[in-house]
Amino acid sequence: MRISNNLVGLLNFITFLLSIPIVVAGVWLTKQGSTECEKFLDKPVIILGVFLMLVSLAGLIGACCRVSWLLWVYLLVMFLLIVVLFAVTIFAFAVTNKGAGKVLSGKGYKEYRLGDYSQWLQKRVNSTKNWNKIKSCLIDSKVCSTFKDKYANDTLQTFYSENLSALQAGCCKPSDDCGFTYESPISWTSNVTTVSSDPDCSAWQNDEKVLCFNCQSCKAGLLDNIKSNWKKTAIVNIVFLIFLIVVYSVGCCAFRNSRRDNEYWK
Template sequence: MRVSNNLVGLLNFITFLLSIPILVAGIWLSKQGSTECEKFLEKPVIVLGVFLMVVSLAGLVGACCRVSWLLWIYLLVMFLLIVILFAFTIFAFVVTNKGAGKVLSDRGYKEYRLGDYSNWLQNRVNNTKNWNKIKSCLIDSKVCSSFEDKYVNDTVQQFYTENLSALQSGCCKPSDECGFTYVKPTEWTKTANSTTANPDCDLWGNELKTLCFNCQSCKAGLLDNLKNDWKKVAIVNIIFLVFLIIVYSVGCCAFRNNRRDNSYWKN
């Protein structure tokens, strides 16, 4: 058996082993998941696990047992995966190219405006159905509860110097434009003489399940967080893309070996 066949078989055997815990994790989430976040994750995880298992089996059997048609299907799927991954990487860089937090004078944190981000991302979070699911996830993950616990003993001056994350700044406190009076990190007193045109000020509520979760600033904070995550994912995708191209090239050699061997045995 040729070196390329052995290598493709080994790589797909490792991938098959990795697909098992992924599939088990997806099934576990479907049985144990109680929050909207966990329910949202279960299907993609199961699909990913099944996909990796089927593709790796096709590559393993095709390469090691000289089944050319299985290896051909494997290479076709790999080619489509490379194209999709390349397109997604370019797309991720394009949609995350816009948007950044606004630096405030005498503040350790930034504030975020939804209009600063790409229209495609804005449309995703402005969809009521999408945002209700996201908001449920943010509440379930206790982003603002842990935020309150961490800074509960801060005076107003100490709080203003804290380096808050985009989600904490956008979802867990009102905008500085509102001019509310600080009581504690998640409790602010509305002022009657506020003349700001920022609609987020009317949406603020001191209840932990309300706060600024319906605000534009919260959506912007989420997009800023998503933007940074997508850029990291895009960089990982580039590395993975190079790996896939190498595996695809080795797979092509294995496919060519299979055809030669099959022709030899026929003759």
């Protein structure tokens, strides 16, 4: 056996072992998931785990048993995975190159406007069907309940100095343009002397299950959060892409070795 075959076999054996807890986690989510958000993840997790399991088995058997056609299938899948991952990484950078929170004078947090972000992302959150699911997830994750408890004892000035996250600033409080009177982090009173054209002002309610979850600012806060996470993911993808290219190159050597060995034994 050549070194490249052994290396491909070892890498795929490790990948196979890693795929087992991924499949188990997907099955657990199917059985134990109590919210729509948790159940939404079960099928993708199971599919990912089964995919890794099958590909790693193909690579492991192909490399260790000199089965050339299995190695060929393995390399084809690896090539397609590299192409897809490259395209996804470029797409992630493209759709997250726009948008940023607006810095407010004397405030520790920013305000977010939906129009500042890419059209593709805006279409996703402006879909009523998509947003209802996202809103349900945000409520289930208790983003604003945690926010309320954390800043419950803040005075107005103390609250204004807090460094709020994009989701907290967009979904858990009304826009500063509304001119509402502060009572608590999630309780604000409308000021009849202040008239704002911002539609988010009429969407705001002090009900914990409503707040500003129907506001454009909440959608913008979510997109800012997605933008930050996608950029981090894209950087990880680049590292993973380099790793895949190295494994693919070693796999090509193993495939060539297997063909030579098979020809020798004929």
